[in-house]
Amino acid sequence: MKFNIRGENIHVTAALREYVEKKVGRLEKYFDTPQPTDVHVTLRVLRGEGTIEVTIPLTGVIIRAEETHEDMYAAIDLVVEKLERQIRKHKTKLMRKIRIEPNNRALVRDAAPVAVLADDEEIDISIVRNKRFDLKPMDAEEAVLQMDMLGHSFFVFQNSETNDVNVVYRRNDGRYGLIEPK
Incomplete structure (x- = not known):
């Protein structure tokens, strides 16, 4: 992963840059092959609160998360948790597809069962309401x-x-x- 880290209303120190690269870099463990992708990270401070926004463009999907906290380091930890949940969810969808399309196997590592999330709840994607209307x-x-x-x-x-x-x-x-x- 190549990191593109920029700051708005904040100077991105070497320690902050290193912390972001270390924490977000942990996400590589979810992929079978190293992803040659740019990770876009924006750090900003507004009214005393730090916000981090991370965007990871992958093949066929863009993973994005944003988190705000008084402590920038805590915001980084929280955004990595969000990204991990999104990757697990995406990985589960891919693993379900693999049963139909075996070509997708190289995208994910088969080390952990992915049909179940960390909190032992299966993903249930169901549309409960369909609405139609005329566009004015x-x-x-x-x-x-x-x-x-x-x-x-x-x-x-x-x-x-x-x-x-x-x-x-x-x-x-x-x-x-x-x-x-x-």
Whole structure:
């Protein structure tokens, strides 16, 4: 793994860089072959709280986690735990697929049983509700107003300028985000 570590409102010291590389580097044990991938790590401090965001692009999937804590080192530990859970979940899905497609075996190490998570609960992915609705053409500002009026945390709409399906969402910092297709 190649690390791309950057800081926002924080100087990334050698000790901090080494700690991130050591902790996030532990994730390599989950893969059979070393993954030639770049790990993008962003450390930021805002209002006295440290936030770490880690993005690991792998073949066919992007693993991403973010954690905020008063202590940056504790945030690093917490984000690694989140990443481990995500990798185990992804690995379980791959192992289920292997029964159908044997070509995927090289992606994961067969050392541990992966049909069960660490807390002995099987992964149950089931869609419990299906909703259909007409997309009304509107701009992003109108979509944010609709979302706030409905009290939702996201809103799907057809962008009147591009005719693409977009999503507006409320971010953790209270501001809004827009998701557009490429």
